[in-house]
Every structure is written in C-alpha cells, then in structure tokens.
Amino acid sequence: MSNELYLIISYFVTGIGAILLGAGVFFLLRRSYMRIISLVPNRNFSAILKKVFLAGAVLPAMLGFFSVSFKSCTADTYRKVIEKRSYLVEKNQEQVSSSLNYTVAGLLGWSMIVFGIIVYIRKTGN
Numbered sequence: 001m002s003n004e005l006y007l008i009i010s011y012f013v014t015g016i017g018a019i020l021l022g023a024g025v026f027f028l029l030r031r032s033y034m035r036i037i038s039l040v041p042n043r044n045f046s047a048i049l050k051k052v053f054l055a056g057a058v059l060p061a062m063l064g065f066f067s068v069s070f071k072s073c074t075a076d077t078y079r080k081v082i083e084k085r086s087y088l089v090e091k092n093q094e095q096v097s098s099s100l101n102y103t104v105a106g107l108l109g110w111s112m113i114v115f116g117i118i119v120y121i122r123k124t125g126n
Helices: 003-037 043-066 085-124
Strands: none
Touching: 003 043, 003 085, 043 085
C-alpha cells in the first residue's frame, strides 16, 4: 500500500473512530443525563439541554480530530507529508489522542453543567 493510500484510508478510519467515540459517549450517558435534565423546572431550558447533548458529545471528538494538522515545519508540502509512513502513523496517533483529550474536556464541561443543575434543583427544593 502506498503512503498516499495509507493517508487517505487512515484519515477516514480515524475520523469515523472519532465520530463513534462521541456517539459512544452520548449513548453511554444519555439515560442518566436525560433523567437529571427532566428534573429541571424550566421546560424550555430542559428542552434546549436535551437537544444539544448529542452535538455536545460528538463535536468535541470531531474538533480534536480536525485540530491536528499534517503539515509541520519539516513537512510543509503534500509530497513531504506522504514521504514517510512513520510520520503518517505519528499524525494518526496524534489525531486519536487529540480526539480523546477533547472528549474528556467536553465531558468535564457537561459535568459542570450537570453539577450546576443539581445544585439549582437542591436549592429550589424540586
């Protein structure tokens, strides 16, 4: 397999993996998240939070994937990017790592939102 074909295939496989990572997070946390959101007294706010949860789970993984650039100081042209297989493997690993890091950051953000909702619910006594 040529390096160019490896780049194309690995890029799409890694991208699909990032989407599946975000979707997995969504499906894993959906039930508990929806139960907590259903306790929010403001129905409009609750509906907004329910609608944006899927995007909020998948987008961080995709942002992490897209944040990695194959160009660098040593590989500034397409020819130089596909020159070494080891460089392509390194960039794919960087994409996976970045997707995971962004997903963790997204989960931290959602955790803070849920924490705020729980504090609000306890204060109002609902």
